[in-house]
Structure formats: structure tokens, C-alpha cells
Amino acid sequence: MTDKLTVSVLGTGIMGAAMARNLARAGHTVRAWNRSEGKARPLAEDGVEIAGSPAEAVRGADVVLTMLYDGPAALDVMRQAGEGLRPGVAWVQSTTAGVEAIADLAAFAREHQLVFFDAPVLGTRQPAEAGQLLVLAAGPVEGRGAVTPVLDAVGARTVWTGEDGAEGSATRLKLVANSWVLAVTNAAGETLALAKALGVDPQGFFDAIDGGPLDMGYLRAKSGLILDDRLSPAQFAVSTAAKDARLIVEAGERGGVRLDVAAASAERFERAAAQGHGDEDMAAAYFASFDEKA
Helix, strand or coil: CCCCCEEEEECCCHHHHHHHHHHHHCCCEEEEECCCHHHHHHHHHHCCEECCCHHHHHCCCCEEEECCCCHHHHHHHHHHHHHHCCCCCEEEECCCCCHHHHHHHHHHHHHCCCEEEECCEECCHHHHHCCCEEEEEECCHHHHHHHHHHHHHHEEEEEEEECCHHHCHHHHHHHHHHHHHHHHHHHHHHHHHHHHHHCCCHHHHHHHHCCCCCCCHHHHHHHHHHHCCCCCCCCCEHHHHHHHHHHHHHHHHHCCCCCHHHHHHHHHHHHHHHHHHCCCEHHHHHHHHCCCCC
């Protein structure tokens, strides 16, 4: 297969839009669709064709890439795309869908004779825009040549976790990684909230841990967004973080483990969203430490 492909991108939020742009910059023909067309329209300036429906977007595509809110949303959109799909098309499913939803998505792929790749990504707005995401992927070895140019365009590295996307090995690894990311994000917010309550200068805390084993680049990055009031535009939105936290809790329950920190994280993200921070960066969970929006 030629390295220049026709790629359909379904879902052009923070991540999907960046992925579509990088695919176009790599020389691929890109057609994009989004439920709210206004979010997709700016991509036309980057040479991306904006489709009026999922079916229109996928018609004639070599690869379909989905980056939607959750598993049910991905399944709903692919059902809408059904009449435009042709057998043998590769489906790169990058939505953080959760363990349970993968089975339904893989079943749809089998029904339509699609080559299914479970391929969530690690990274936020900045690495997505730079084409530096980490792609976690599972899918058949014989079909990987068809999707490698797509994965190379959106990511700096691809880690293959298995040969059957239906098993959800990539999604499972994504949930494990996200459990750490969300826990650290909320810990950073609570640390700053406690410092505020006790009248402690946050810089004193950073100076105390500087260069030691407790120091962490991610802690400083998320804390900086809060302290410098740079929560918009979001690198990764509060509302999406809440959804992912719930998926992590559910996955733990299925595996017979209790994830108290993840459950608390979900509650904090949901509380911050209810306060009006849903579209801000997930660091805005900081505000959940206070009774009202600060």
C-alpha cells in the first residue's frame, strides 16, 4: 500500500483536530467529521476536507480513525458511517473507550469486515499538536503496514501490545497509565489548595522538593497552569478526565480491586465540572477543594 493514504478522522476535539492536521501535513488526504461542525471547519485551512456526515467522511477511505468522547459515542458514529464503509478498511480506534466498550466496537468491526486496531494515545494538546503522542496499539501484524503511516503521523512512538484489538490490551494499558496521570493531577491541586488554606507560599514547597525524589516535572506543569491561571485552552479537559476516571473505577471493579483514589478523582473532576470548569484543563479540579468557584 502507498504511504499516502485517504484517512477519515471522526471526532475533531482537542486531540482529533490535532491528529487530522498532522495527517494532512504528512501528505495524506484527510476527510474529517465532527458532531459540532464548527469545531471541524477550521481544519479546512490545513487542507482537510470537512464532511457533512460520518458516511460521507469514510467513503473511499483507506483508514478510519475515531477520536470521540467514549465507547458508546464511537459505536454510534460508526453506525452512522456504516453505509460508507467498505470491507477491508482499517479502523484505528483511538477513543478512550474503556474495557467493556471494546467488545462492542470489535463486534461492529467484524460485522462490517473492518480490520480493527485498538489504538488509544497518551498525551495532551501540546504533544498532539506536535505529532508527539505515544500510541498504544493492538491489531493484526499483517494489517499494520496499512496503518503505520497514520500512527507515525500522529505519534512519536507506537507501542504494540497485542495482535488482537478485540482483546483490548492497548486500552487496558491506557487505563493503567491514566490512573497515574489523574491521581497526580488531583494530588497537585490538593497540595496547592492546602498551601492556600495554611498560608504557605507554594514556591516554598517547590524549593523544598527541588531536585529530590519527590520532585516531578508533571507536578510543576499542572501546578503552573493553576498558579498562572492558564487553564484555558485545556490540554485535557476536566469533563473528559471525569469520564476516564469513571472508566478506571469500572475496570478495577471488573478486576475485583477497589480503586479509592480513582473514585475520589472522579468525584473531584465531576464537582469541578459542576462549578463551571468542565471545559478547562483538568488541573482545574483544584477548585473542587473549595465550596464555590474561585
